[in-house]
Amino acid sequence: MSEGRLRKLIMGDAQADRVVPPSGFTAQLTLFVSGAMAFLAVFALALSLASGRLATRWADELARAATLRINAPAEQRNAQTQAALTILQQTPGVASARALSDEEQAALLAPWFGSSLPIDSLPVPQLIEVIEDDPGYDGTGLRLRLQAEVPGAVLDDHTRWRAPLVDAARALRRLGAVSILLIAGATAAMITLAANAALAANAQVIEVLRLVGALDSYIAHAFIRRFTLRALGGAAAGMALGMLGVWLMPAASNEGGFLTGLGFQGWAWALPLVIPPLGALVAFAATTRAAKKRLGDLT
Amino acid sequence: MPIRNHGPLKLPGHWGKTAERKQGTVVIELENVGYNYGGGELLSDVSVKLAPGSFHFLTGPSGAGKTTLLKLCYGALTPTSGRARAFNMDVQGLDRDQMAHLRRRVGVVHQDCRFLDHLPVIENIALPLIVAGKDLSQEEANLRELLNWVGLSERADALPPELSGGERQRAALARSVILSPDVIIADEPTGNVDWEMSQRLLQLLVELNRMGKTILLATHDMSLIRAAKKQVQARVLRISAKQLHQAGADL
Numbered sequence: 336m337s338e339g340r341l342r343k344l345i346m347g348d349a350q351a352d353r354v355v356p357p358s359g360f361t362a363q364l365t366l367f368v369s370g371a372m373a374f375l376a377v378f379a380l381a382l383s384l385a386s387g388r389l390a391t392r393w394a395d396e397l398a399r400a401a402t403l404r405i406n407a408p409a410e411q412r413n414a415q416t417q418a419a420l421t422i423l424q425q426t427p428g429v430a431s432a433r434a435l436s437d438e439e440q441a442a443l444l445a446p447w448f449g450s451s452l453p454i455d456s457l458p459v460p461q462l463i464e465v466i467e468d469d470p471g472y473d474g475t476g477l478r479l480r481l482q483a484e485v486p487g488a489v490l491d492d493h494t495r496w497r498a499p500l501v502d503a504a505r506a507l508r509r510l511g512a513v514s515i516l517l518i519a520g521a522t523a524a525m526i527t528l529a530a531n532a533a534l535a536a537n538a539q540v541i542e543v544l545r546l547v548g549a550l551d552s553y554i555a556h557a558f559i560r561r562f563t564l565r566a567l568g569g570a571a572a573g574m575a576l577g578m579l580g581v582w583l584m585p586a587a588s589n590e591g592g593f594l595t596g597l598g599f600q601g602w603a604w605a606l607p608l609v610i611p612p613l614g615a616l617v618a619f620a621a622t623t624r625a626a627k628k629r630l631g632d633l634t
Numbered sequence: 635m636p637i638r639n640h641g642p643l644k645l646p647g648h649w650g651k652t653a654e655r656k657q658g659t660v661v662i663e664l665e666n667v668g669y670n671y672g673g674g675e676l677l678s679d680v681s682v683k684l685a686p687g688s689f690h691f692l693t694g695p696s697g698a699g700k701t702t703l704l705k706l707c708y709g710a711l712t713p714t715s716g717r718a719r720a721f722n723m724d725v726q727g728l729d730r731d732q733m734a735h736l737r738r739r740v741g742v743v744h745q746d747c748r749f750l751d752h753l754p755v756i757e758n759i760a761l762p763l764i765v766a767g768k769d770l771s772q773e774e775a776n777l778r779e780l781l782n783w784v785g786l787s788e789r790a791d792a793l794p795p796e797l798s799g800g801e802r803q804r805a806a807l808a809r810s811v812i813l814s815p816d817v818i819i820a821d822e823p824t825g826n827v828d829w830e831m832s833q834r835l836l837q838l839l840v841e842l843n844r845m846g847k848t849i850l851l852a853t854h855d856m857s858l859i860r861a862a863k864k865q866v867q868a869r870v871l872r873i874s875a876k877q878l879h880q881a882g883a884d885l
Contacts, residue, residue, distance in 0.1 A: 350764045356752040543748050547809065548738035549765035551730050630730075 355540060355557045361533040365562055368525040369569030369614050370576075376518045377577025377607045383511025384606070385597045390504035393497060399471070400493065403432070403463040407487035416461050419485045423465060426480075428472030435462045465490075522566075522614060523621040530562050530625040541633060555626035559619060566618030570611040578607050660719075661686050661817050661848050662707050662740075667716035669702055676702055678876040679716070684850060686816065689843045689866045691859050692852040693881065694873035700852040703873065704819050707850065708740045709733050721816070738766060741810025745822035747802045749794035755805050756781065756790040762813045777812075784808040784838065800831035807838055817848040824855055832858055840865050 403423070407415045416434050423432035435443075440462060441454045474492060481488040534541070537558075544554050581598045599606065662684040669677040676699045684690060684707075692700050705711040706718050709725045718725040720736055728736060749758045760770055760777055770777075781787045784804040789797065797805060803823050810818055820839065824832030836858055843849045843866055853859065862868050870881035 350770055353753060353757070354750065354761075354764065356750070539748060540750055543750055543761070544765060545734070546737060546742055546748070547762040547765055548734050548813070550734045553765055 351553070351557055352560070354544065355533075355537060355561060361529040361536070362561075362565055364529045364532075365526055365565040365618070366569040366572075368529070369522060369566040369618065370573035372518045372522040372525075373570035373573030373610045373614055374577040374580075375573075376515055376610050377574055377581060379511045379514035379518060380606060380610075381581050381597050381599060383508050383515070384599065384603050386504050386507035386511060388600070390501050390508060393501050393504060399430075399467040399469075401465040401467065402491045402493070403465055403481070404489045404491060405461040405463070405485070405487050406489065407461075409458075411487070412461050415485045415487050416463065419463060419481065419488050422477075422480055422484060423463070426472050426477055428468050428470060430466045430468040432463055432465045435464060460487075519613070519617050523617045526562060526566060526618045527621040527625045530558060530622040531629060533558060533562075534626060534629040538633065541630070551630045555623065555630060558626050559622045562622040563615050563619045567611055567615035570614030574607050574610045578604075659686060659722075660684065661721060662850070663717075663719040664703075664706060664713070665717045665719070667706060667713040667718060669699070669706060669711065670714045671702070675876055677706075677873075677878075680873075680878045681716075682871060682878055684817065684848050686848055687843070687846050689840075689849045689862070689868040690851070691862070691868055691870045692850060692873065693854055693856075693859070693870060696854070698873040699876070700873055701821050703878070704742075704821050704850065704852055708742055708817075708819055709736055738762065738813050739815050739817065741813070741815040741818040743803065743806045743810050743818070743820040743823050745825045747806035749802070749805070751794050754791045754793055755786060755797065755801075758794060759786075759805055759808045759812060761809060766813065780808050780812060785834075799826040800828070800835075803827055803831070803835055804838070807835065811842060811847075815847070817850065818842055820849070820851045822852055822854075824853060824858055829857075833861065836862055 403419055405412060405415050405419060420432055420434065423429050437454050440459060441450075443462075444454070444459070474490070478490050481490060541554055545551075578599075584598050586598075660683045662682075664680050664682045667677060667680045668675060680703065682690075692703065694700050702711060706713055706725075707720070709718070709720065709728065712718075712726055721739060723732070723736070725733075725736070749755075750761065753761075756777060757764070759780065760773065763770060763773055778787065778790075781790050784807060786801060786804055786808065789801060789805075794802065794805070803826070807818075807820070807823065810820075818839070823835050823839075827835065832855065839849055839851060840862060859868070859870060872879050872881040
């Protein structure tokens with residue numbers, strides 16, 4: 336689009352704007368659709384960003400961590416723990432290893448058993464947190480050595496349950512992105528319908544305009560500008576409401592998990608501001624196409 | 635509706651300006667034009683030339699094809715055979731933009747004058763200026779002058795549905811001349827008005843012709859033609875049996 340046309344679209348022409356009669360039904364439809372779609376787009380964006388954060392966090396935090404579980408009778412537990420720690424300190428590729436305190440283990444169990452759990456009286460295995468170095472340790476070799484020297488030790492490098500969770504989070508992020516694309520497509524379809532309805536309802540106006548020498552580009556521009564501005568206004572309102580809804584959600588917390596972390600963080604709060612111009616762009620493209628086709632069909 | 639005396643007709647010079655008149659040239663020409671509609675032939679082998687500044691009446695019974703012929707002249711219809719030319723351009727070969735520019739050189743007045751009903755009369759009359767991108771604030775004085783010429787000064791802010799038949803015709807005529815076109819094509823402009831109003835509209839058209847405009851007026855009102863022939867040299871064309879004939883002097 337030339338600079339002149341863009342300026343005309345933004346600045347408008349008060350005289351030209353009056354030529355097309357305001358049509359209530361299509362105006363309301365465009366406003367509602369763009370508003371509702373922008374509202375949904377804000378949530379889809381929030382979902383996509385939160386899923387992305389979750390996938391990254393899980394991938395980063397869990398990739399280099401493992402847990403060693405000591406399942407041993409109470410009288411042997413300390414000895415086996417010390418033996419395991421010694422082995423881990425001697426193993427190349429292990430950055431650090433430490434046994435979790437009783438308080439830390441109680442905290443891990445608290446969500447299921449409550450905070451007043453008498454952990455001493457339960458046959459709870461001792462957990463050792465293992466942080467991997469770069470390059471990492473030889474998992475198979477470590478398992479064989481532990482099997483020989485600390486019979487009650489079980490090494491869990493989280494691979495079994497981490498990978499599907501990260502995959503799920505990434506899939507959720509992709510789903511959010513696809514939702515945004517679908518929302519844009521649905522907006523385009525609805526605005527095309529509204530523009531077609533407006534063009535059909537104004538067939539006589541178009542006839543009069545052509546009779547007095549209006550160029551098709553002039554007629555199309557009058558409709559395009561109107562629909563683009565309506566979509567921009569509707570999308571801005573929908574975005575504002577969507578952002579308010581996200582802002583009103585509970586703040587991210589460990590207890591709430593993923594759901595409470597659904598909002599935007601930091602600079603990401605600026606991202607929804609892109610939605611209204613994008614909505615206007617979609618409306619512009621949809622109305623341009625509809626007007627071109629309709630005016631081409633009208634003889 | 636009573637018609638007030640608007641005094642002697644005088645078209646403001648600004649609106650009367652027309653393209654340079656070239657003797658011997660033709661503004662609109664139909665050459666062996668035929669037009670089929672609904673499987674039947676409506677016009678056959680029609681030829682006519684409109685010279686600059688000429689005045690033509692087009693007559694014929696209802697349904698004979700007067701409106702069709704007018705539409706062929708300003709490019710609203712494309713002939714199924716033959717050739718239509720306007721200002722030395724083949725009308726069939728014009729794209730939509732060129733057609734729009736042609737419409738700015740040909741003012742058209744329909745019997746059922748169509749307006750934009752949501753705009754007041756003054757803006758409807760100014761519509762050709764608006765779509766041509768002219769600045770209306772600089773044209774306001776001229777617009778008021780034109781409104782006065784057609785006797786609609788006091789109806790400037792009325793909406794088209796509030797106008798009487800005669801007022802609508804005058805508004806349509808004012809709209810058709812606002813861009814100072816070379817040709818004015820009017821389709822039964824007096825069809826819905828009383829005798830007094832039809833005389834007034836005729837006077838406006840005669841005045842335009844005297845300013846150099848080419849006029850093509852479809853009508854079946856013989857008294858209107860007789861009244862016009864007393865004032866201007868008018869040629870009368872009659873459509874019958876799908877063809878166009880020059881009518882005799884007994885009209």
